[in-house]
Amino acid sequence: MATDLMAAAxxxxxxxxxxxxxxxxVRKSYGAVPVLNGISLDVAEGEVLVLCxxxxxxxxxxxxxxxxxxxxxxxxxxxxxxxxxxxxxxxxQKIRLATGFVFQNFNLFPHMTALQNISxxxxxxxxxxxxxxxxxxxxxLERVGMAEKADVFPFQLSGGQRQRVAIARALAMExxxxxxxxxxxxxxxxxxxxxxxxxxxxxxxHGMTMVVVTHEIxxxxxxxxxxxxLDGGQIIEEAPARTFFTSxxxxxxxxxxxxxxxx
Amino acid sequence: MNYTFQxxxxxxxxxxxxxxxWHAWWTSFPAIIFSTLLGVVLAAMSMSRSxxxxxxxxxxxxxxRTLPVVVLLIWIHYVLPILTGASLSPTASSxxxxxxxxxxxxxxxxxGGLEAxxxxxxxxxxxxxxxxxxxxxxxxxxxxxxxxxxxxxNVHITVIKNVTVTVLIxxxxxxxxxxxxxxxxxxxxxxxxxxxxxxxxLIWGYTILMRMLERLQKWQPI
Numbered sequence: 001m002a003t004d005l006m007a008a009a010x011x012x013x014x015x016x017x018x019x020x021x022x023x024x025x026v027r028k029s030y031g032a033v034p035v036l037n038g039i040s041l042d043v044a045e046g047e048v049l050v051l052c053x054x055x056x057x058x059x060x061x062x063x064x065x066x067x068x069x070x071x072x073x074x075x076x077x078x079x080x081x082x083x084x085x086x087x088x089x090x091x092x093q094k095i096r097l098a099t100g101f102v103f104q105n106f107n108l109f110p111h112m113t114a115l116q117n118i119s120x121x122x123x124x125x126x127x128x129x130x131x132x133x134x135x136x137x138x139x140x141l142e143r144v145g146m147a148e149k150a151d152v153f154p155f156q157l158s159g160g161q162r163q164r165v166a167i168a169r170a171l172a173m174e175x176x177x178x179x180x181x182x183x184x185x186x187x188x189x190x191x192x193x194x195x196x197x198x199x200x201x202x203x204x205x206h207g208m209t210m211v212v213v214t215h216e217i218x219x220x221x222x223x224x225x226x227x228x229x230l231d232g233g234q235i236i237e238e239a240p241a242r243t244f245f246t247s248x249x250x251x252x253x254x255x256x257x258x259x260x261x262x263x
Numbered sequence: 264m265n266y267t268f269q270x271x272x273x274x275x276x277x278x279x280x281x282x283x284x285w286h287a288w289w290t291s292f293p294a295i296i297f298s299t300l301l302g303v304v305l306a307a308m309s310m311s312r313s314x315x316x317x318x319x320x321x322x323x324x325x326x327x328r329t330l331p332v333v334v335l336l337i338w339i340h341y342v343l344p345i346l347t348g349a350s351l352s353p354t355a356s357s358x359x360x361x362x363x364x365x366x367x368x369x370x371x372x373x374x375g376g377l378e379a380x381x382x383x384x385x386x387x388x389x390x391x392x393x394x395x396x397x398x399x400x401x402x403x404x405x406x407x408x409x410x411x412x413x414x415x416x417n418v419h420i421t422v423i424k425n426v427t428v429t430v431l432i433x434x435x436x437x438x439x440x441x442x443x444x445x446x447x448x449x450x451x452x453x454x455x456x457x458x459x460x461x462x463x464x465l466i467w468g469y470t471i472l473m474r475m476l477e478r479l480q481k482w483q484p485i
Contacts, residue, residue, distance in 0.1 A: 069386050093392050101390035107383045110485045111406050121391040124401060155483040162485075173391060 020045040020177065020209050021066060026075035028061060028233075035061045036072070037233035048203060048210040050220040050241060053230035054256065059213045060104075062230070063179050066211065067101050068092045079177065097125065100170030104182040106162040108154040114141060114165045115150040118172045126173065133172075140168035143205075144198050160191030164198050171202065178202070180212040192216065199223070215260045221245050229253045272450050273457050280444065280457050283437035284465055290354055290434060291423040294361035298422060299415065301362065302369025307399055309374055320370065327367035332425050336360040340432045357429040365422040372418055376411030377403055409480045416473040423466050437461050 019042035028036040035058045043049050051059040064070040065077055068084045077084040079095050087095060109117050118140055119133035128136070141147050144164040154162055163183060170178065183199065184192040196219045203210060203223050214220055220227060224241035229252065237244065237253045248254050273280070308320035327335070339360050344350035351359070380403045388398040430438040441458040445451045 064386075067390055069389065089394070093394060096390055097392040099390070101387075103383065103387060105383065107387035108485070109384065109387070109402060109406075111409075111482050120401060121393070124397060125392045153482040155485045169391070 019043065020047075020080060021211070022076075022078040023062075023066075024076045026062070026065065026072050026077060028058075028065060028070065028072045035233050036065070038075070039230075039233070039235060040075075041228070041235065041238070043209060043211060045209055046207050047225045048212065048223050048241075050224035050227040050244075051211065051213045051230060052215060052220070052227060052256065052260075053236075054259075057230045058233040059230045060181050063101075063181050063211060063213055067096060067099055067179055069101075097173060098176050100167075100173060100175035100178040102163070102167055102170055102178065102180045102183050104186050106154075106159070106166045106186075108162055108166055108169070110154050113151045113153055114146060114157070117154070117165055118169045121169070122172050136172055137168070140171055141165070143171075143201070144168045145194070158191060159187045160194045163187065163191075163195045167195075167198055167202065176208060178208055178210045180210065180214065182213050182215075184214065184216060217245055217257070217260065229256060231256075266452060268452070269450060270453055272444075272448055272453050276444050276448075276454075277457060280437060280440050280454065281461055283435060283440040283458075284461055286354070286434060287423070287426045287436040287462075287465065290357050290429060290436065291361065291426045293358050294365055294422050294426075295419050297358070297362035298365025298369050298418070301366035302373050302418075303404070305366060305370035306373035306377055307404075309370065310377060310399070312395075324367045324370050327363045328371075330364070332360060332364050333428050333431065335364060336428060336432060353429065353432045353434045356432060357426070357434050361422050361425050364425065365418060368418045368421060369415060372411050372414040373407060375414065376407035379410055380406050406484075409477070410484075412473065412477050416470060419469065419473070420466055423469065424462070427462070 021041075021043040023039055023041050026036050026039045027034070039058075039062060041049075051062065053059045061070060065072050066079065066084065068087065072085050075085070080098060082091065082095055084092065084095055108114075109120070112120060115134065115137045118137035119128075119130070122128040122133040122136060123130055138147065138150060141150050144167055146161060146164050146168070149157060149161060149165075154165070157165065167183075180199065184195050187195060196216060199212075200219070200223055202208070210223075212220070212224070221241055226238065227241045227244035228238045229236040229244075229248075229250070231252060237248060237250045239248070244253070245257065248257060305320045305323060308316050309324075311317050311320075336357060340351065340353065340356040343356075384402055384406070385398050388402045393402065426434075426436055427438045429436060430442060433439060437458045441454040444454045448454075
């Protein structure tokens with residue numbers, strides 16, 4: 001009995017230590033409208049968590065809460081051992097420094113060239129020299145296949161190209177965690193693959209922790225280590241990515257997966 | 264109408280009249296610079312999280328937007344010395360009055376430009392670790408600048424036009440000189456028409472400069 005307890009305690013300590021993101025009973029509402037209804041989950045270091053769910057299920061909100069772009073109503077979120085929910089402005093900034101966020105609508109800075117978009121934060125936030133940041137920017141543009149577009153403004157780029165620059169911009173801060181908020185859903189089908197390819201590459205090269213909100217089943221199955229269905233602000237099903245997409249246990253998950261396949 | 268045109272007086276006194284443009288420019292140009300800088304600060308203040316800072320900006324804008332420029336000018340030039348004991352030159356008083364009024368107008372122009380920047384730009388910058396101040400400095404203000412330029416040009420034109428009221432405290436700009444010459448030679452039509460042409464030329468030249476500045480924008484909003 002005592003050994004059982006000991007074993008259980010050690011196991012808890014072990015998961016606590018490896019939980020890079022720790023979310024406990026998070027609730028969030030906009031006024032009287034609840035969006036997240038008590039979400040608890042851990043994401044281990046190096047893990048790729050895929051979040052699925054119908055629109056309005058709270059998946060994007062959850063992602064934004066992890067980065068402190070939204071404040072939660074109750075519960076706690078910690079990233080790398082630091083609490084996001086109770087962080088002061090400067091602490092929150094530190095957490096964000098270590099977190100890359102890729103938006104559905106890219107949100108590139110329109111008044112800067114592709115290269116400037118990537119180098120501005122390393123210069124102004126990390127204090128890199130302009131030259132080092134430019135070098136880093138050019139390397140990253142090369143990695144996302146955009147080397148020849150360095151001096152082009154965002155309005156001159158296609159959606160897929162914009163998203164690749166946005167990914168490079170996030171990588172320039174050398175984050176330990178990447179959050180992707182439906183990175184391909186604003187793109188034409190042909191452009192989706194070029195962006196997914198870049199994300200696969202990033203995962204392959206860095207093995208960094210990722211949380212990806214996406215409906216790209218093929219991608220999620222290959223890259224994702226775990227997948228989760230959110231509905232009504234709650235986790236409906238959680239399973240290893242392969243099992244999740246091939247043999248989901250909940251009827252809600254099956255219905256959802258059928259719907260996106262038929263899309 | 265039995266007025267005999269004698270535009271010939273302008274060949275003799277035109278240069279004296281035109282020299283008034285120099286004074287008009289050196290009164291309005293500093294006022295343009297001050298009102299623009301102060302306008303940016305006021306607009307940034309109006310976006311502050313502190314109610315006190317926001318309130319200060321609103322009070323300033325409402326006060327100097329509603330005060331007629333003539334009243335403001337006279338008050339600064341004749342009342343302020345009574346209260347403080349320090350008297351200002353006519354040009355200094357004019358620059359202050361025009362700057363205060365212009366800043367209130369410029370603030371509203373910048374506020375409009377800043378509010379037009381989508382919130383997603385702020386979030387993108389925040390996610391990269393930008394502080395509120397740096398978001399404003401590097402992301403929202405530079406974008407708002409170009410969005411604001413056309414309305415900022417209007418503000419600057421208003422500031423330049425307001426230079427004409429400084430005639431009341433004897434700043435030797437064009438209108439003052441036109442009045443002076445008219446009293447001397449009884450040729451109001453010639454001198455006031457000359458003043459009109461000179462001001463139109465000055466302001467028109469200024470708008471051309473501002474349009475050139477607008478063309479420096481190489482990017483487009485997306």
